[in-house]
Amino acid sequence: MGLRALGEIMAHVRPHEVFYLGPIPVYSTVVNTWIIMAVLLLGVFLATRKLTFIPRGVQHLFEMLLEFLYGLLEEAMGKEGRRYLPLAATLFIFILSLNLSWFIPGMKPPTMDLSTTAAFAVTTIIIVQLIGIRKKGLIGYIKHFFQPVPFLFPLNVLEELVKPVSLSLRLFGNMFGEEMVVTILFIMLPFLLPTPIMILGVLMGLIQAFVFTLLTVTYIASFVHGH
Numbered sequence: 001m002g003l004r005a006l007g008e009i010m011a012h013v014r015p016h017e018v019f020y021l022g023p024i025p026v027y028s029t030v031v032n033t034w035i036i037m038a039v040l041l042l043g044v045f046l047a048t049r050k051l052t053f054i055p056r057g058v059q060h061l062f063e064m065l066l067e068f069l070y071g072l073l074e075e076a077m078g079k080e081g082r083r084y085l086p087l088a089a090t091l092f093i094f095i096l097s098l099n100l101s102w103f104i105p106g107m108k109p110p111t112m113d114l115s116t117t118a119a120f121a122v123t124t125i126i127i128v129q130l131i132g133i134r135k136k137g138l139i140g141y142i143k144h145f146f147q148p149v150p151f152l153f154p155l156n157v158l159e160e161l162v163k164p165v166s167l168s169l170r171l172f173g174n175m176f177g178e179e180m181v182v183t184i185l186f187i188m189l190p191f192l193l194p195t196p197i198m199i200l201g202v203l204m205g206l207i208q209a210f211v212f213t214l215l216t217v218t219y220i221a222s223f224v225h226g227h
Contacts, residue, residue, distance in 0.1 A: 015027040015028050028108065029116055030110075032108060035101075036097050036098055039097070040093070047059065047062065066085065069085060069089050069092065070082065070085055072088070072213075072217060076217050076218065077220070077221050080224060081217075081221075081224075087127065088216065088217055092209050092212075095171070095209040095213070096205060099175060099206075099209055100205045102179065102201070109175055109179065109205075111172065111175040112172070112176045114168065117169075117171040117172040117175075118168040121163070121166075121171075122164045124167065124212075125167070128220055132144065135223050135224060141223075145157055163219065167215060171208055171212055175208060178204050178205075
């Protein structure tokens with residue numbers, strides 16, 4: 001593959017400036033995220049206008065998803081996991097929507113940008129720490145890092161600091177790699193869209209959204225039930 005083709009690929013996947021808010025540039029990643037948020041809000045509004053006692057259509061699909069996530073939370077934390085369903089469901093649906101946004105013509109998934117995945121990871125870990133403080137109290141939260149034995153305190157603190165790095169790089173790496181493969185195949189085979197790779201991309205988007213949500217649930221469970 002020549003340098004020209006490589007340049008085309010990088011130009012396709014690289015975020016670009018759309019407009020400025022004063023001196024601050026607003027990149028395509030942010031604009032695309034706003035678009036997905038608007039689509040989700042509209043979709044939720046339309047899907048919840050006529051809820052029925054016996055679910056059907058989109059309502060049935062959402063209830064199946066919520067039941068699945070509730071089962072995941074209950075398995076990790078028991079009945080107490082129910083209170084964290086809004087967080088888990090929001091993370092899964094939002095990340096999945098961003099991952100699959102490349103089906104919208106001309107749009108690049110925001111999760112291909114490390115700044116997006118890092119923001120998700122840092123925000124999630126901060127929420128997890130706040131849940132830990134609320135659950136255990138400040139003293140109990142601090143004592144948590146000395147378990148199961150006191151000399152593991154530095155490693156436990158380091159583990160919490162590494163979590164956002166791991167979360168962000170895992171999501172970014174998989175989504176960026178998948179989009180690169182699709183883009184390369186599309187350039188090499190412009191008249192034969194790599195449908196199998198696109199199907200694999202849908203599966204990858206689902207898996208990555210689930211993994212991010214599952215890890216978040218695991219992190220919360222470590223505070224609820226301890227190490």
